[in-house]
Amino acid sequence: xxxxxxxxxxxxxxxxxxxxxxxxxxxxxxxxxxxxxxxxxxxxxxxxxxxxxxxxxxxxxxxxxxxxxxxxxxxxxxxxxxxxxxxxxxxxxxxxxxxxxxxxxxxxxxxxxxxxxxxxxxxxxxxxxxxxxxxxxxxxxxxxxxxxxxxxxxxxxxxxxxxxxxxxxxxxxxxxxxxxxxxxxxxxxxxxxxxxxxxxxxxxxxxxxxxxxxxxxxxxxxxxxxxxxxxxxxxxxxxxxxxxxxxxxxxxxxxxxxxxxxxxxxxxxxxxxxxxxxxxxxxxxxxxxxxxxxxxxxxxxxxxxxxxxxxxxxxxxxxxxxxxxxxxxxxxxxxxxxxxxxxxxxxxxxxxx
Amino acid sequence: xxxxxxxxxxxxxxxxxxxxxxxxxxxxxxxxxxxxxxxxxxxxxxxxxxxxxxxxxxxxxxxxxxxxxxxxxxxxxxxxxxxxxxxxxxxxxxxxxxxxxxxxxxxxxxxxxxxxxxxxxxxxxxxxxxxxxxxxxxxxxxxxxxxxxxxxxxxxxxxxxxxxxxxxxxxxxxxxxxxxxxxxxxxxxxxxxxxxxxxxxxxxxxxxxxxxxxxxxxxxxxxxxxxxxxxxxxxxxxxxxxxxxxxxxxxxxxxxxxxxxxxxxxxxxxxxxxxxxxxxxxxxxxxxxxxxxxxxxxxxxxxxxxxxxx
Numbered sequence: 001x002x003x004x005x006x007x008x009x010x011x012x013x014x015x016x017x018x019x020x021x022x023x024x025x026x027x028x029x030x031x032x033x034x035x036x037x038x039x040x041x042x043x044x045x046x047x048x049x050x051x052x053x054x055x056x057x058x059x060x061x062x063x064x065x066x067x068x069x070x071x072x073x074x075x076x077x078x079x080x081x082x083x084x085x086x087x088x089x090x091x092x093x094x095x096x097x098x099x100x101x102x103x104x105x106x107x108x109x110x111x112x113x114x115x116x117x118x119x120x121x122x123x124x125x126x127x128x129x130x131x132x133x134x135x136x137x138x139x140x141x142x143x144x145x146x147x148x149x150x151x152x153x154x155x156x157x158x159x160x161x162x163x164x165x166x167x168x169x170x171x172x173x174x175x176x177x178x179x180x181x182x183x184x185x186x187x188x189x190x191x192x193x194x195x196x197x198x199x200x201x202x203x204x205x206x207x208x209x210x211x212x213x214x215x216x217x218x219x220x221x222x223x224x225x226x227x228x229x230x231x232x233x234x235x236x237x238x239x240x241x242x243x244x245x246x247x248x249x250x251x252x253x254x255x256x257x258x259x260x261x262x263x264x265x266x267x268x269x270x271x272x273x274x275x276x277x278x279x280x281x282x283x284x285x286x287x288x289x290x291x292x293x294x295x296x297x298x299x300x301x302x303x304x305x306x307x308x309x310x311x312x313x314x315x316x317x318x319x320x321x322x323x324x325x326x327x328x329x330x331x332x333x334x335x336x337x338x339x340x341x342x343x344x345x346x347x348x349x350x351x352x353x
Numbered sequence: 354x355x356x357x358x359x360x361x362x363x364x365x366x367x368x369x370x371x372x373x374x375x376x377x378x379x380x381x382x383x384x385x386x387x388x389x390x391x392x393x394x395x396x397x398x399x400x401x402x403x404x405x406x407x408x409x410x411x412x413x414x415x416x417x418x419x420x421x422x423x424x425x426x427x428x429x430x431x432x433x434x435x436x437x438x439x440x441x442x443x444x445x446x447x448x449x450x451x452x453x454x455x456x457x458x459x460x461x462x463x464x465x466x467x468x469x470x471x472x473x474x475x476x477x478x479x480x481x482x483x484x485x486x487x488x489x490x491x492x493x494x495x496x497x498x499x500x501x502x503x504x505x506x507x508x509x510x511x512x513x514x515x516x517x518x519x520x521x522x523x524x525x526x527x528x529x530x531x532x533x534x535x536x537x538x539x540x541x542x543x544x545x546x547x548x549x550x551x552x553x554x555x556x557x558x559x560x561x562x563x564x565x566x567x568x569x570x571x572x573x574x575x576x577x578x579x580x581x582x583x584x585x586x587x588x589x590x591x592x593x594x595x596x597x598x599x600x601x602x603x604x605x606x607x608x609x610x611x612x613x614x615x616x617x618x619x620x621x622x623x624x625x626x627x628x629x630x631x632x633x634x635x636x637x638x639x640x641x642x643x644x645x646x647x648x649x650x651x652x653x654x655x656x657x658x659x660x661x662x663x
Binding site: 008012166170174176181182348 | 425428440453
């Protein structure tokens with residue numbers, strides 16, 4: 001029984017678990033979590049495309065809209081720019097003030113005009129196709145939602161069930177009675193979870209990225225693709241994959257240790273989210289610390305944000321790419337070593353589980 | 354060469370404060386060995402300890418020279434049909450049997466052949482490709498047995514293996530155990546069907562409250578229990594007189610006269626002395642028509658040993 005034989009056993013166990021991980025009823029919401037950004041960006045893209053096709057017939061010349069100044073009266077604006085695309089009025093503060101919002105479109109941008117008591121108070125324009133803004137929106141979505149929530153809870157669902165689910169189903173003894181070392185069983189289950197999670201979440205990230213690019217002008221997308229696009233996509237996919245590998249090891253161990261892994265998972269979620277304000281040494285014991293460092297586009301922050309929020313968003317001391325990947329793998333290996341120690345001592349005692 | 358014995362040395366196992374088994378000292382030789390005891394007596398705990406599903410708090414276990422903490426090697430020579438009535442989700446009977454064989458290093462083709470052979474052996478080929486979840490209790494029992502024997506193990510451990518089997522399959526299963534035992538392998542089973550254990554076992558291990566109270570061949574076990582008064586039914590013409598002659602013997606603990614006054618139920622602590630006394634009574638001219646031990650089967654021992662716990 002050499003290493004090659006044990007690798008074969010690991011692969012056999014992984015293969016047998018893959019179908020269960022991909023197609024179980026429990027996996028349904030993992031797909032929902034993974035595909036949510038793609039769905040959001042797809043919906044946004046569709047809306048942009050529809051708006052772009054529908055509104056040009058009612059476009060107002062941009063020079064005309066730029067000439068409208070704050071302080072102008074409602075009737076002057078309507079006389080100048082014509083009937084708005086959207087027009088909404090309401091009263092505030094015990095019906096003392098009349099508020100009115102009007103929206104115009106110049107073919108590329110939305111113009112929102114806010115009036116109080118018939119006087120223009122604020123004028124704001126926003127491009128329909130704002131590539132820079134969309135890329136930042138994707139970066140925000142990836143760091144706030146995808147890494148912190150989707151991958152976190154998706155991995156919790158996949159990996160915590162690999163052992164705990166079988167304990168609840170009273171089927172774990174089947175594997176413990178196989179002629180394989182417990183570490184091999186752990187490796188096989190982990191491999192199945194990693195393959196499934198990495199595939200689901202990297203595909204989710206790539207699809208989200210593709211949906212973010214889709215509505216924009218082909219020339220703009222090609223230029224981005226030739227410049228940084230491929231590299232950005234690679235690092236988003238890598239961060240997602242490494243997130244799955246890291247969180248997977250943690251939740252696999254939790255499935256072995258805890259009857260209800262949700263509670264310790266919430267503690268980890270808290271730990272991960274306060275990572276930016278922890279001492280440097282403690283920051284290293286975090287999946288998010290490394291995964292966030294790999295993200296190619298930093299989430300925009302500004303000075304008006306509370307300092308705590310800014311610290312939570314970006315790691316206080318982001319490691320280099322090499323350190324991030326290496327540190328990540330070290331932390332994962334450490335957690336898996338602990339998990340293998342636990343699984344060697346694990347007993348089948350369903351009555352008490 | 355590995356020792357063909359299963360050895361429990363001072364093995365204790367507790368579940369929190371609840372005793373599983375206590376200070377078990379056993380040496381099990383090849384052949385059919387039955388673990389007999391009431392529910393909760395520790396039979397399954399012993400089997401789980403033997404196969405490494407649980408570990409002892411104290412003591413050591415060796416199965417033909419292998420430690421139960423080394424499943425990679427142990428489960429190559431061991432097949433265990435557990436009492437757990439579940440198989441992994443969506444698993445067919447065939448997959449259930451063949452998976453362990455693939456993990457043991459067989460190719461898919463070899464594993465399929467061995468699995469099919471095992472399923473044939475227990476008459477489960479027709480339902481082999483159905484999901485285990487759809488099986489009846491008896492079918493699940495049989496497929497677990499097929500999985501246990503598929504690897505042609507030297508040690509076959511079977512928890513209540515005859516439960517839920519119809520008489521025909523039961524007879525075939527018993528024949529299978531006997532065949533394994535005849536080849537010098539270990540067959541260790543637990544059962545509540547004491548008559549069957551009595552018939553098929555080479556040895557019994559009587560266990561109650563986590564302690565081994567007797568072990569050995571069925572009759573040997575009986576001899577081991579010196580404290581237990583043996584019961585004999587004597588048929589004779591002058592039962593009252595024979596009773597009075599026996600009653601003066603120290604080893605006689607109880608005598609009951611049969612209603613027809615032609616029979617006695619005698620309890621003795623010493624079978625040898627009892628036999629000598631009966632010979633003397635016969636020589637004195639009393640006609641003893643028959644003497645029959647009424648508790649030589651396991652059931653009687655079992656009832657005696659577990660006393661009020663049953």
